[in-house]
Amino acid sequence: MLPVKNRFLFLIILLCAVIFSVQTFAQINDTSQDxxxxxxxxxxxxxxxxxxxxxxxxxxxxxxxxxxxxxxxxxxxxxxxxxxxxxxxxxxxxxxxxxxxxxxxxxxxxxxxxxxxxxxxxxxxxDIESDLEAIATLLRRKNTPRMMVIIDEQNIGEVPGTYSYFNTDMNTAENTIMNDFMSKGFTFVDKTTVERNLDRQKAAAILQGNVAEAASFARAVGAEVIITGKAVAKATVVEAFGAKQRSQQATVSLKAIRSDTGHILGSSVANGAYPHIDDVVGGTKAIEKASHVVAKDLMKKILDQWQKDVSSGSIIVLNVRNVQTLSDLNRFKRYLQSGIRGVKSVNQRDWYNGFAVLEIVVPQTADKFAETIDGKIVSGATIKVTGITQNAVSLRLIK
The missing domain is CATH 3.30.1660 (Dodecin subunit-like)
Structure with missing residues (x-):
């Protein structure tokens, strides 16, 4: 028979094992409930x-x-x-x-x-960002959007400007962002296609934050989403416990833009630090660390927006030509609201000289909506679809 002291120790161990088992079972149960x-x-x-x-x-x-x-x-x-x-x-x-x-x-x-x-x-x-199968399902439902990335990166000792962008291969921030997104199933436009179509004037406008230019260029090379922004590294000297140490720090600031509408899907900023005796090496590592953080945050925002699109309805921009009178415009808006199944809202953004820009919220992709509306007749005018992108449809009213 065990001594009293040993029996007491055995009971404590047994009790801990039971508690651990219950906690483990509860965690498994909670996971299954998700x-x-x-x-x-x-x-x-x-x-x-x-x-x-x-x-x-x-x-x-x-x-x-x-x-x-x-x-x-x-x-x-x-x-x-x-x-x-x-x-x-x-x-x-x-x-x-x-x-x-x-x-x-x-x-x-x-x-x-x-x-x-x-x-x-x-x-x-x-959270969807940790589930590769769910991401693949969502990407298919969104017709597998293609991505591209252009980042103005300035490491320690480099001169800012577009010259350095054209004289280096894919920079650290771009490479990190692409790899992190591709590991989750995202697809990117080939880098050589981007370089072949990008001149210094376009690059300068994009790298300076021109959203319209970024969206236009992405659309031209076949990308539905462009990720663009800046990555900057600098060196500082910090003192700890009486000793001075050189440290490299980086800030990466990016935004994701829909190429066909110019709408911003999300933006993110992150900092990274990496102490190293070599400023260039430390700056590169700091940019890489910050880029990983930004990639994770930006990916979550993009996936959340796309999930909202397929669950509650996405915004589709309608570019409508030959809307000659205000009465024509109002009749067309009423038809969208009452004549097309699933349209939740219709908002007018512009109307000038026969050209109207409307935004609708509908639980369909743009191509499915275009198929639904093409050939319909509204007050004697036939609706003709003249163009489709992932988030926009171009129409003409033919009388």
């Missing part, structure tokens, strides 16, 4: 016998419903209520979840005008 399997059904309208389009729209609606069923709609803005009636019907709502993967388990043409799809989706409530 992931749900949901069956949801969506419906797409069949327009001019275009069943593939109706099927895609039905799948997207089913995926949105799968998130809503899991989490409920989380209203993240204040809702004005008067006499128990919501007076602001255009509140922004979104769901804090994402579809990791899904499969179509049933589909059918319900009638002449509607197509029905039922999916089984795996929905998660954790």
């Amino acid at each position: 992931e749900k399997s949901v069956v949801a059904t969506g419906i797409g309208s069949i327009v001019e016998n275009n069943i593939p389009l109706a099927r895609d729209n039905a799948i997207n609606e089913a995926l949105r419903r799968s998130i809503e069923q899991t989490l409920g709609m989380l209203i993240e803005s204040e809702t004005l209520v008067k006499n128990f009636q919501v007076i602001d019907d255009n509140i922004m709502s979104k769901t804090k979840g994402y579809v990791k993967n899904y499969e179509v388990i049933r589909e059918r043409k319900r009638d002449e005008y509607t197509y029905e799809v039922t999916v089984r989706a795996t929905v998660k409530t954790a």
Whole structure:
């Protein structure tokens, strides 16, 4: 029989083991609760016998419903209520979840005008940036946007300006950003394509922060998103415990821009430090450290925005020509609001000399929306689609 002292020690060890086991079980349980399997059904309208389009729209609606069923709609803005009636019907709502993967388990043409799809989706409530499978699913739903990166990098001892940009290979910040994004499944436009089309005047404008020039150039080389900004390193001397030590510090400041609309998807700033006897080596390492931090933060913001696009609806810019009168403009806006299924809001940005710029929020990609609206007739005018990018559609009203 064990002595009293040893028995007491044994009981303590046993108790600790039990507590540890319970905690481990709870953690596993919590992790499993972050992931749900949901069956949801969506419906797409069949327009001019275009069943593939109706099927895609039905799948997207089913995926949105799968998130809503899991989490409920989380209203993240204040809702004005008067006499128990919501007076602001255009509140922004979104769901804090994402579809990791899904499969179509049933589909059918319900009638002449509607197509029905039922999916089984795996929905998660954790952060998407740590889930490679979910990122791949989201990228596919966004039609796999292509990225590009141009960063004005100035290491210690380098002269600022575009000359150094053209006389070096891909700099440290660009290389780090690309590698971090590519490791998560993002695709980038080939660097040689960028260099072949980039002259000093364009580079100077982009590196100085000209958003319109950056968006225009990215669009020209086939990128849907451009990441651009600055990375600067400097050397300082710090004193610790009576001894002086040389330290290199860097600041990296970047923003991600949609090339077709010029909208900023997100921006981020981070600092990094790396002590080294060689300023250039230390500056390079400091830029690399800061770039890793910026890449992680910027990626999260981009993914959050894209998840919001597919869950709650994305902004699509409509460039409409031959809108001759104010009455024509108002009739077209009313048609978008009431005649096209899923349009949540219509905002006028410009109208001058027959050319109107509108922004709509719709739970569709731009190409799907273009297929839906092409050929429709509004007050005697036929809508003709003349151009499509990832977030914009060009139209002409033909009378």
